[in-house]
Amino acid sequence: MPGVRPGQDATGSPLPVGDVERRLAFLRPRVRGAGFPWAQLGGWLGCLTLTGCAYVLVTRHALPPVLLGAALVAMAATQAGLQLGVFMHLRESRGLAWQVLPLALALFTALAMVGMSVWIMLFKSGVS
């Protein structure tokens, strides 16, 4: 019917919201507002700070190797989170589930692939 928008009846007044709509509300499109790009600025400065900290930690030999490795990987993961959340608008789309589920599966597979390769190849004396 021309002129009728989704969620409205022919007179333009909103349709009643039922249980299904309420339950599926998380699939609703969501977008970030306009205005000064504070989020982007924060994401950029956050990434630069974390990179700088990682560099200083390595060049100053401030931590024992195992702790240093863990700290570096944690800082890299934080930066990845910033990129995904701030710049890739992960939480905004027409249907969040379509990108988050495959992404989570891919991250799991990639981590498993790296972890198990290292485990099998470097500690193979234990399994062969």
Next chain:
Amino acid sequence: MSAELAGEPRRRDDLPLELRDERESLRVTGVWLFLVTDILLFGSLFAGYAVLRTQVASGPTAASLFRLGPVMFETVALLTSSFTMGLAVQAMRAGNRRALVAWMAVTLVLGAVFVGSEARDFALFAARGDTWGRSAFLSAFDILVGTHGAHVTAGIVWALGILVRVGRRGLTPRTARKVYTFALYWHFLDIVWVFIFTVVYLLGKVG
């Protein structure tokens, strides 16, 4: 409308241009799926590197090969390009085509600076004979970092094509979706680089 749904975009016109058309919006999801496959590609290369990084044969070790100065410079260039691409998308959503083109141009210049600096590094290694045939470590290193560099280079060419289209056709749901999907790809490459910087270069220096 219930209070919990208030503030959500109720009409198509409330959506940003790149998500307004359903078919274009579907293509954004398609690019997310492409990025998923790219995660698996880089995951395999990271796995190979993690296993082979100590197999240096008679060649240099990671700690003796890497110079952190240029790598730090490349990292800052790429992180900043990610920021400027974020500003480009913000400008696009404000309907400001000139700002979009300007920020995208800055992004591409920074991308080119990154690739140039990386290529210089690789040329220096090659001049010393440290090419990928020298050791398993160098093979894994060259393939991992080279694949990322090839992605960035391809991204620059892709974005130039998008800029030409935006110049010719203006901001339409189609051109806006192209800009948006390129932005996703570019930020993804930034994430991959952060892990290369950390796992390959920084941890390589630690030994």
